[in-house]
Amino acid sequence: MSTTEQAPPVAPPVPPAPPAPIKAKQRPGDRVFSGSALGAGIIILIVLAAVATFLIIQSLPAFQLDTSDNHILKGESFWTYVWPLVFGTVWVSLIALLIAAPIAIGIALFISHYAPRRLAAVLGYIIDLLAAVPSVVFGLWGGLVLAPLLQPIYVWLNDNAGWIPFFGGQVSPTGKTIFTAAIVLAVMVIPIMTAICREVFLQTPKLHEEAALALGATRWEMVQMAVLPFARGGMVSAAMLALGRALGETMAVTMVLSPSAVVSFLLLTSTNPTPIPANIALAFPEAHDTGVNTLIATGLILFVVTFAVNALARWIVARRAEFSGAN
């Protein structure tokens, strides 16, 4: 044993041969399990493909040129029939969105930046309660409570603000107008928009907020400078998702609206444009033969419209995720 210990001569580092990737042993259990997981995923893809295919197949008869034996179209072309419905769908959803957006953003701001921290969770839960109410209950409430409540206000609006084109015309005696339907829809989409906006507002980098405050900004100026610009994409996509929800909502509108197939911008009359879903729900029980195909074709158009709106919303979210400073 030598007392002098010398460092062993350093061997030139031999690059270790890249180890062959260790393959896990394939067990039958693994195969079955991963296979069924993949299968479940593929079922979803198949179902969606089936939705599109079956809707298309079943709606083809509606596009026939000769529609004289179609009891819904009565000889008209399909597009003349569907145009007022598409207009009604978009119109009522846009009004609902116009009402809901400022309120939802206000609530989200209140919960995320204004309310005391301890209260915020409870307040959020209260708003979520609104989302848990089934749409048929909203319909009952809208038709039996809200419409009679709003009717005198409509009369007043018509008398005093009738010169505004939207408020003109003969006021509905029941209050069951497109404006009431839009308000009910707004109440229904507020929780969705609020939830998304709240999440986005809470993701604002704390440093941005503190920097603004440290420079002497008031709370509103901080929100304006730090929170809102950061959350712009999120707010837009929240609005789009809410729009998608409003476009497809059936029951509340069916039960609140007194429908007719017109294109009209008047908000307070009893001849209201009918949205596609409400029209399907109302006409489906009596429909037969090619009439059913016509309704399915309108459903297909609704599907395409909501798909486009939702895809746009997702695209905005995805774009934001790539470029935002948070990630």
Added chain:
Amino acid sequence: MTVLTAPAPAAVLTSGKLPKWAPWALLAGSFLVAFAVFGVAAIGGDLADFNIAGAAVVGILLYMVLVTVISSIAESRRKAVDRLMTALVATAFLIALLPLISLLWTVVANGIQRFDAEFFSFSMRNVVGEGGGIVHAIWGTILITLTAAVISVPIGLMTSIYLVEYGRGRIAKAITFFVDVMTGIPSIVAGLFIYAVFALVIGPGISMGIMGALALAVLMTPVVVRGSEELLRIVPNELREAAYALGVPKWLTILKVVLPTSIAGIMTSVMLSISRVIGETAPLLLTAGFTMSLNTNIFSGQMMTLPVFAYGQYMNQGTTPDAALDRAWASALTLILIVMVLNLLARLIAKWFAPKTSGR
């Protein structure tokens, strides 16, 4: 409201500042004034009766004007804008509370009138006018929703396992995208789809319970996928690695480690998705149909459900509209109670069985 107050170092450097109690006093004051004015008007006979909503609206508007004006005089224009926006934001929240309170109040007040033994022990068979109950609708709702859950929970859960544990590449991306698309399917389109399938396969004009269940499953599956995917993702990777290091096969790791860790959350998300679809009306209207008598066979014959029952009683009130509306309100109350109980259960499960985690 006064987070930004710094201890004033020198009087010259600070602008004027309203005391902490000032906004609250202003708020109380403007409400007092508004209510007094409306009260006087009611007594004087200008109004039919005392208008609480009107008084509240006027009170809030008065407060906004006052606080802005006073603050811009005593403090600065910037502070005034800040106070105005605070008032607006808080008002937005209160506005959202109004429909919730009004809705819950009317549903409870109107629904309680028919909330009796007869309502829960009879169907509508041979009932004309008053009386009748919702036994058939309750059975229909339970059977159809359970069937929908039995179909969609395994598919949804396995899909989320695929996405989290196995999914790489194009298929996983496609599934993620199309699950998103599926979340956005309007409920009535799901009903039309199932109707179209059965019309092609069996023949048009058919409706039965299983069709409703399938339509609900189409709506429910993406919700289950989204929910459980999120929960599987937060299972710490260390747990999986520890299991792999002990030589446990992947499928057993998922079954015995990953799923038990997240089972509470998954049950919660399943409950929430059930409470989401249990109130769906439109697809059931098109697929499960409409009947007055009890039917417990989901494979034959039309089936009534609670939401469709409420809808039907409202739309076709018949010769005794009051009785029909009472039934509609009572079934709405039943529905809301079921949804609330499911929500509550979901939250309790999440609380009781939540795995202990560190940090947030």
